[in-house]
Amino acid sequence: MSHHRPIRPADRHAFDALIDARSPAEFAEDHIPGAINCPALDDEERAIVGTLYVQQGAFEARRVGGAFVAANLARHLREQFADKPQGWRPLVYCWRGGMRSGSMVQWLRLVGWDAQQLAGGYKAFRRHVIEQIAALVPRLELRVLVGATGSAKTRVLQALESQGAQVLDLEHCARHKGSLLGALPGVPQPSQKNFETQIATALEGMDLSRPVYVEGESARIGRLSLPVPLVQRLRAAACIEIAATPEERLAYLLRDYAYLGDDPEALAQRLGALVELHGKETVQRWQVWARARDLGPLFDELMRLHYDPHYGRSQARNFAHWDARQCVSAPDLSADGIVGVAGAVLALG
Helix, strand or coil, rough: CCCCCEECCCHHHCCCCEEEEEHHHHHHHHHCCCCEEECCCHHHHHHHHHHHHHHHHHHHHHHHHHHHHHHHHHHHCCCCCCCCCCCCEEEEEEECCCHHHHHHHHHHHHHCCCEEECCCCCHHHHHHHHHHHHHHHHCCCCEEECCCCCCCCCCCCCHHHCCCEEEHHHHHHHEEECCCCECCCCCCCCHHHHHHHHHHHHHHCCCCCCCCCCCCCCCCEEECCCCCHHHHHHHHCEEEECCCHHHHHHHCCCCCCCHHHHHHHHHHHHHHHHHHHHHHHHHHHHHHHHCCCCHHHHHHHHHHHHHHHHHHHHHHHHHHCCHCCCEECCCCCCCHHHHHHHHHHHCCC
């Protein structure tokens, strides 16, 4: 059986499986992409062991914890690992490469598998994520898509990807559309750590000699913050503006945000956040439309009174090369029209 040098996060792709031995709650907050969760201790057991450690000391915590771990490992051997062939090579990690992953690796090796432990555990992977973002982001040749609200920037980004371009889809990573009304129904945003993991994983797969298309986001998407190096890189990158008519944008928004009519009360509540900017009277009018599911006049006024007046100023403030931006006309934001817009963006080189 081989015992190598310490296994680092960058070596993880050489293994047949990645096993996260942490509790389900730790796994849910963030984990290495592609890992399966086979807890050595579940959430409740972990809490019990932690309390014992504080109240009665390390020996008692290990005695009770050892019994939990043994029972869980026996279950994983019977269930998750039952069909694994003799040559299977898993990489196991826990919080910092300690007892949870250590015990699992020992048992897997006793069976005869060449199991390895990730040196430093999840903490080492977390450091790797931060280092990758810091190292790769400054080298990206970004093309930033900008455009007034309703210009279908996200859809253009997706069309660019299907036409073979490299794309960093930050709103997909954030599970949020980025605006006041951008929360997706029934879809929680990931943790900040998981958001950064997704970004780092996307960057690792990119060819740095080719352009990367990205949407011109603000520093936050919903409750998540973009990594600082990425914000700086976005602000300094070349801009491509998608220019669509107000009529075409409104029609697009009514299609793309139609689901907001499914929960009129939640929509009305969210609009309440705009009272300070637009006054009670205007917002109450918007809330009446929201509660009546009358999205046409609501979106029309939100565009004209809320989003559009600040658009040019905020872009000029946020993007150093705003004045030198290239422009792509988008006369039609239907599905076919968006494919055409993506083609025109690619043609700019």
